[in-house]
Amino acid sequence: MQITIDIDSATPLFSQLVMQIKQAVERGLIQPGDPLPSIRQLANDLDMNNKTVAKAYRLLERDSVIETKGYRGTFIHPDARANCTVDxxxxxxxxxxxxxxxxxxxxxxxxxxxxxxxxxxxxxxxxxxx
Amino acid sequence: MQITIDIDSATPLFSQLVMQIKQAVERGLIQPGDPLPSIRQLANDLDMNNKTVAKAYRLLERDSVIETKGYRGTFIHPDARANCTVDxxxxxxxxxxxxxxxxxxxxxxxxxxxxxxxxxxxxxxxxxxx
DNA sequence: AGTTGTACCATTAGTACACACGGTACATAT
DNA sequence: ATATGTACCGTGTGTACTAATGGTACAACT
Incomplete structure (x- = not known):
């Protein structure tokens, strides 16, 4: 899956991340159970701070779109597709x-x-x- | 009636004015129908800006504690006592x-x-x- | 040792608002 | 003329929040 972050956009970086991951789930680009890159890894790839990515992950987990399993990493939630449309x-x-x-x-x-x-x-x- | 404004207080000037006038009504120091000083007059007496006093008067009228009769001045509302306890x-x-x-x-x-x-x-x- | 998510300490820039102030002007009345 | 409440233009100061950044550290597991 591809993630594109626009530094110059008015929408906050963490918001862009949240939206793009939700979109990827809706479009089936990532399936429930699929692993997501680690916070540090993704932050490095997108050239942004760990905290910013962590914030996006935190919100996604709050919405049950992703599931963090501690040291084992982060995965797409079983009910992700249903949950990411709930606004x-x-x-x-x-x-x-x-x-x-x-x-x-x-x-x-x-x-x-x-x-x-x-x-x-x-x-x-x-x-x-x- | 006496009005005391504390410049150094944390509570805004217009708030102090509103509270003190309501208190004076509750205590019966001013009765329904009694005239209030004009905005400019009171601002001058208390050494504050017209706008600040006007703001207090506006809020008091919104709460039906006072009644402004245009060029004739401002008066205590008939139902002031009841209305100024409504928070x-x-x-x-x-x-x-x-x-x-x-x-x-x-x-x-x-x-x-x-x-x-x-x-x-x-x-x-x-x-x-x- | 290395990685996971997470928690704590902190700073920077930008934005938005409350509060109080000043000046000017208006219609309506005495 | 003088006074009433009200409306518009604006300025300045202080506060409070967001967003994003940095560093350090922890427990739990491979």
Whole structure:
């Protein structure tokens, strides 16, 4: 499989990686069970930082598109094809849209919404992760 | 009624103004129908900018704690006492907390939530005001 | 020894926003 | 003329976040 990263693109590098791997799964270029290059290996190939690749892998595993087996490496998840079409992001946006619309109807300023949002997100953060 | 503004406080000036006026209403120091100083007047007295006072007045009117009658000045709203105990901000935070908690349970990253939030808020902005 | 994913320390550049400020202008009224 | 609230143009400072980079270290396995 081929991965092309555009440094000059507005979309973040880790996002490009996530999208391209999902596409490859959807198109059947990589099958469930197939091994993926190691984080360090891929970072070296694409000439980017380990952390950036690790971030992409982390998100892909969160979505159950890939499976990391510790020291044994990373593999395509059995249900990858089904899972990579599930758009968690779209659901989040839909929910937020409803909530925000309700706020606006109540006369709440966008500025106020932003501040309250930042408050809630930061305050109740047990573990923030990346 | 006395208004004390603390320049060195962490809470914004307009917020201090809003709170103090609400407090004065709650304590009965000012009654419904009572006139408030004009924006320019109060700004001059408190040694702050017109816009800052105007912002406080705008929010107070949004909450129906005060009533502006154009060129005739600004007055305490008839239902001020009831309205100034209604905490719109607390409601917003409660809603957001529920929404965000649901996201986190679904495994959505705080970072992703922030991005989605910014997207939704900016995209569907009809009129943003302040 | 070498590799796996992962966790911790950190910095840099860029962006976005809140807050407060200044000036100017308007319609509406006394 | 003078005063009201309101609207527009803008500036500056501080904060907070993202994205990406670097280095070091760990446990678990081949």
């Amino acid at each position: 968690l992001n779209a659901w989040v946006k839909k929910q937020l849209n409803e909530t925000i619309s309700a706020f606006r109807k109540a006369g709440v300023t966008d500025s106020e919404i932003r501040i309250a949002f930042a408050d809630v997100l930061n305050q109740s953060t047990g573990g923030s992760h990346d | 719109l901000n607390a409601w917003v935070k409660k809603q957001l907390n529920e929404t965000i908690s649901a996201f986190r349970k679904a495994g959505v990253t705080d970072s992703e939530i922030r991005i989605a939030f910014a997207d939704v808020l900016n995209q569907s902005t009809g009129g943003s005001h302040d």
